[in-house]
Amino acid sequence: MDLSGGCRIYLFVLFNLFLIEGVWGTSVNVGSGISTTEGSTVFLRCSFSKSIASVDSPPIVHWSILDADGYPTPILTRTNGETRTEPPYRARFSISGEADLRITNVQAEDNGKYRCRVQIIDDIPSEDFGDITLKVFWISKVVSTVPSTGIIIGNTVTMTCTVTGDLTPSVYWKKDDKELKLTSTGHVIKDDHSLVIHSVSRDDDGIYVCGARNNVREEMSTPKRLEVYYAPVISDISDTKTVINQNVTVTFEVDSNPPAILEWTKDGQPVEDINNPSFTFFVPEQEVGKSYEITLTATNSVGKMKKTTKVIIGDACGYTTISHEGSGRMLEAKTLSLKEGRSVTLVCSVKDCESSDTYSYEWYKNDVKYSTSDKLVINDASLMDDNMQYMCRVRGGIPFPSSVGFRIHIKVPLLEPMTIVIICGCAAGFIFLIILIICCVCFCKKRRQTRGYKSADSKYSMQSGFSYNDIEFIGIKERRDDSSSTTSGVTTSVLA
Structure with a gap:
């Protein structure tokens, strides 16, 4: 078999392997973009698959962050279960699971695009990567400036607000803990977040705060007072x-x-x-x-x-006085003593002066309005109903109004002399009657005893043969039992 034939067979086998596995080399899949806030913990997901299932070589995982030009800056690399993290990222970046990137205490500078690249030796092709975006919402500082000296009423004042944070904070102003409505006349928030008040009024004096908020966080500046100066009123x-x-x-x-x-x-x-x-x-x-x-x-x-x-x-007109009707005698003390059952009429008046004022009068009894006449009439004074605090108030005098108060003390009258004599006489008669009854009882008892002595003397003389003149009876004691009334014994003493 020549070389060209062997290549054809190799390519044919490789092509069939790709068809059987359904994957063209190592494949990396990352999740969708993530939004978070400063100080939180976030996981950037990264998963991968092999093109040849029989390949058991461990994956090599690389994480990096891309700059504005798309150039990757290495963060960490994991090989054979060991992770090597670049120095700037060692405190907060680590691998979670097989290939996820874990970031703790997220900072504003973590905002950006991250790349996960996975390489598997002996897999064809052996590597792939995916990019994921991390959006960090943050507001690091809000600083406001308010004039430290007072602003004269009618002038214009500008208060600035500087917000350091992401590109989408909403900036607002508060006065005395209430958010300012921009519909208020003379209040304008400019594009640079400064607050402008035209023609300052006294109502603008107060505590001002600049605030910034986004989807997940809100920060406010240090409260500062705007002081408005105005002329005396x-x-x-x-x-x-x-x-x-x-x-x-x-x-x-x-x-x-x-x-x-x-x-x-x-x-x-x-x-x-x-x-x-x-x-x-x-x-x-x-x-x-x-x-x-x-x-x-x-x-x-x-x-x-x-x-x-x-x-x-x-002059001294306008001083309120209280006097007794008829005698005209002034009530000078703070307490008026009145016997129970008696009657009295008191007149409230203003000391005479050259005045054309018309006076009105009000009487109060224990601070409750009692009468609108200049006279206070008390008939058949009662300890229960009239022993109270009184006050007369006059309107129309000088100074206005004028009033004077006093207390009525109801005294319970002592007994009349004749009543005392009658009571004493009755008591003496009763005592005399008791003494008379006691004397009568004693007299009757003595009589019974005397009769008893004589009866006993007669019996004794008949039974003993002695004469009455020869015996002195010292006492006779008679005892009667339930069955008879016979004398049980006699105690005698024979005269010498």
């Missing part, structure tokens, strides 16, 4: 009415940022240096009928504001 107050011989306090509400410096004047004259929204001064008696102009000026770095109010000085 002083509230309006009504004129103050007061009376002489007491302190009067004027208080304004002041709102500002940064805090304002406060200055007070009284009738245009500066008062003592008090950086306080309240000003107190004393009204002497000789200033009846006067009025003062009290002015507060608040100043900060943004602006200044001034407010003025009047303090009107009247």
Whole structure:
């Protein structure tokens, strides 16, 4: 047989072997692409098959990662059950099963395309490979910048947000833990994720956070405050009415940022240096009928504001008093003592003054409204119903409103003298009756004893022959049994 004939026979046998096995050389199959997150563990699947089933040579498995140009960088190789891993990958990459690649603590730089190449000696052809893509979703850092100094109201402010991560994060902004809606007037998020607020208002003051999220992870920046500066705002107050011989306090509400410096004047004259929204001064008696102009000026770095109010000085009218109807005697003590069963009428009034005000009255009993008259009438005072706390409140006087409170103490009356005499007489009569009964009982008992002595004396004289004058009876004891009433014994003493 010549060479050409031998080649033909070899090729024929090889062709039939391929047809019988149904495989053309070593075949590698890898799974579909995988998506994961940083810090997780992932398995890149790789399976293979032989073209000649009878070949039992161990496979040689190579794993590598492809760069942007498709050039493979070796990761590890497994031969005869032993694995050799390249130094940069030894901590986290290993073979699992026959040919799978196991990656622990996945990092953002693991993102890319991997190649599994399997080679079997004596198999024809002896090697094949497959490529699989690993997608790592990651957001490593979100950093925001907010102005460290206050922004004056009406200005424009820009807050930046830098996100380091994959190419598909969604960026958002939060204010005071609530996500900002871009439909809000004056709020714009630009393509570079920065937040722009046009014409800053006081409502924009707060804590801001920039956040980024993707399919599997979310990160937020460190919360930072945007501080809005605005000029002082002083509230309006009504004129103050007061009376002489007491302190009067004027208080304004002041709102500002940064805090304002406060200055007070009284009738245009500066008062003592008090950086306080309240000003107190004393009204002497000789200033009846006067009025003062009290002015507060608040100043900060943004602006200044001034407010003025009047303090009107009247006399002592407006003080509420309680008096007894009829006598007109003032109730000065905090407690009114009243005997049970008695009646009283108390009048609530305002001390007379030159005033055209119309007063209204309210009586309260244990803090519950009891009457709207100026009089409190108590008939047949009861310890149960009237021993309580009372208060009269007057509206329409100066100052408004005015009130005075007191307590009614109900006393249970002592017994009348005649009642005491009658009770004592009854008690003495009862005692006398008891003594009389005791005396009668004792007298009757003595009589029975005396009769007993005489009967015994008569019997003894008849039986013994002695006379009554010769014997002194010391005692007689009679005993009666169940069958007879005969005297059982007599004890005597014969006189010498």
